[in-house]
Amino acid sequence: MSDYQKTIGIEVHVELKTKEKLFSPSLNLYGNLANSNCNIIDLGYPGVLPILNYEAVSLAIRAATVLNCKIRKKQHFDRKNYFYPDNPKNFQITEERTPIGYDGYVEIDDDGVKKKIEILEMHIEEDTCKSIHSKEQTLLDFNRAGVPLVEIVTKPCMHTSREATLYLEKLRELLLYANVSDCKIEEGSMRCDANISISKDNNLGTKIEIKNIGSITNVGLAIDYEAKRQEEILLKGETLREETRRYDAKLDKTILMRVKETGNDYRYFPEPDIPYIILSDEEIKKVQSEIPVLAHIRRNRYLESGISLLNANKLIANKELSDYLEGLDINLKTASNLLLGDISAYLNKKNMSIFDSKLTKDKFIDLVQKLDKGEISNKNFKDILTDFMERDIDLDSLLKEKGIENVVDNKVVLELINKVLNENTKVVNDYLEGNPRSLKFLMGQVMKESHGSVNPKIANDLLIKTLEERK
Amino acid sequence: MSNYLDLNIKEIHELLVSGKIKPIDLVNESFRKIDNNKLNAFITLDLEGAKKRAMELGEVEVPQDNLLFGIPIAIKDNIMVDGLRCTCASHMLENFISIYDASVIELIKNAGMIIIGKTNMDEFAMGSTSETSYFKTPINPFNKDKVPGGSSGGSAVSVAAGLTPLALGSDTGGSIRQPASFNGIVGMKPTYGRVSRFGLVAFASSLDQIGPMTRTVYENALLLNIISKKDFKDMTSFETNEDFTRLIGKDIKDMKIAIPNYFVSDVVESKVLEVFEKNVATLKKFGCQVDYVSVNHIDKAPILYQIIAMGEASSNLARFDGIRYGLSLKEDTLEDLYKKTRSAGFGREVKRRIMVGSYILSGENAKIYYNKALEIRDDLKKSFEKIFEDYDLVIGPTSSRTAYDVGLNNDDPLRSFMDDILVMHANMGGFPAISVPMGLIDNLPIGMQIMGKGMDEAKIYQLASFIEKELGGKHE
Structure with missing residues (x-):
């Protein structure tokens, strides 16, 4: 048993199952021809403005509800500014300061022991486009650009990989059944990041983030591998630094992607093109009443x-x-x-x-x-x-x-039964002496004799009745 | 040589209705004047498209109730017109052809106006002289050595020189009203949300507003009638359906007018104040109640403007990265592509503003500057709203001086902001405000600004039409 305790927090991005994208009327569909579901808004053309899709807000309310979150009634979007080719406007519209859901929990059942995994917050944001790296080139598919997401962030409150996987399974089941998302990890409609640190005391250790793990099972494996790796480093007397890593399932290893730079500066500010969203109690209740x-x-x-x-x-x-x-x-x-x-x-x-x-x-x-x-x-x-x-x-x-007519005429069935009983007197005697297995054999014979055309329930009832009469 | 474009809209309309002239005559005249005048008012001309459209319109009956049918219009080059270049007067978009119409352009086209071309401006609307344009600076028709103002300088010149009777501009911190003042025309920045911004290349999204630039107050109201409409493509636009001409010519007796002390303080040149005070005297004579008032935070507008506008601009202009459209200077690494493209594509003033804006939003600065600025902006808005509880309108000079020498501001980037110290408040509060000519100083025009509470454009036009009729241009 290790002296170190793991502490785990999980961030999950889930694509909302809306008809259209978060800020444009382009269709939100997976698996279509590249760049067939995008328009000037998704491409970040000069002069375009976001048009908020309220269906996404409704689905986010559903998600917040099934995650037992409090729902914020007045929200605004913020711009997260950073340059990257998959980020068409070079800012992402998200809810940095006013996440729609907060202070929630998901209850897991670990072999009869119930535990609440605390949700810190859940916010709405737009997805980036998909980069496809081929040889020297990077190709961009904007079908995903602007697809609505919710990001669900837990507190660092889990301590075993089993808790993490149980949480993810439960989360997936909740969102799937609330019809919020398809939650298909393999198609990217659910993406899991895990934050892991280890410590001997109550102070949290150095946090390492593992990005975009390919399955729930792999989240468990990645956490266990990573905790072991961190422990080995600490036992050698070395120190850890904050890193972002990825999990390679084939090697069962986490691999360094980048060292976290301090003061990552996204220059957040409120999105001026989208007015505040104000939710009324009635609206929230209406959405909640529609949860399957x-x-x-x-x-x-x-x-x-x-x-x-x-x-x-x-x-x-x-x-x-x-x-x-x-x-x-x-x-x-x-x-x-x-x-x-x-x-x-x-x-x-x-x-x-x-x-x-x-x-x-x-x-x-x-x-x-x-x-x-x-x-x-x-x-x-x-x-x-x-x-x-x-x-x-x-x-x-x-x-x-099909000419299938069940023999439901008792007389005909009775004739069959009597024929079988007369041909199997030994088994009949076994039955009468109290061997219940004999009944099954006799029933089989009746069905066989009728070529399956008698109703089994009727035949069974009649068989027992006839046998009882012979007692 | 015909000079139909010198007639007012009603007269042109009657000629069109009677069949004495056709839209093509107006278009030909417009292009002829553009050729002759050589004022660099346009970056892109659409000779072929405009003629084709004029011929099409010539085939249909002129609608009696649509005064703007067949009238040539100039569009500022930061508003998208499908199939035309939209450069924003920048090298970055020098060869960018729009693939869609801005919502206002759809309305302009539906109303049968004919788009002549795209007008010159400060690069990405950043400046107040049009000198930051990547192209040749437009020329003030009153005096070629003076700046035309900006950023909607080309649109103002086009209207002032009679190249087109109508133009669209955009106003983020005075960019319609200041050039209107410098060119002796009427320029309105409507209430924020009155006109859809969809298709306007964003500079500072919370301040930007498209507005009409015209020769007369009445024509200005007519154009606003056409371009104001709630648009589902712009979430900040609002339901609007009114006739802005309805109060024009109505008596202004007993109108309550406030003049903020700051607007007549020593930030304004004395010659401008003299002209303004003459106008004020006349207003009093005609029965207006005029009071001088103090407004909290009124002197902070230029600082707020720099923080908010530059912060938003740094984010809005991030999309010009050389990847999807516009200038792209291919390099081996992504970072070099960004650096090279943006270094070469943007001019000095734009880069300066992007850098200041990025700094203002960085880390703790966002709290110190940006969030603080939003708070004071809100207070400033409330201060004006309080004035509007007691007064119908707020007036002052539009600009602190008349058009000045070309090149004067070049060494001092802050100086150009000082041009707009009297007009930024309307953008901060989302209020409508007009500049209407109130006189000439040394043969250069100067405008009066009339600001109203949100949605009160009709009342602004009422007073502006009075100024136009009784006073404008009538001073020595």
């Missing part, structure tokens, strides 16, 4: 309806499926088995969103209800899955078309 049901609430509801923790977490991890389930008044357990089973398999194979399939909510409700009532079997559903997902056809019509 968050993950932890959904998870609890899944567990209460008998879904296993594993499956509940699978649904939460697949937000689209969870969203699909929202508002449906059906047996969630049956529904979740369907969604996570055959339907997911189909969607994954087709690389398709459930919302793009022909599985309307009405069709899905009908399906779940018929399965619950035993009017069709899982096997039946497997047989019609592809058509059901791809065609505008309701369940009854499709079953009819």
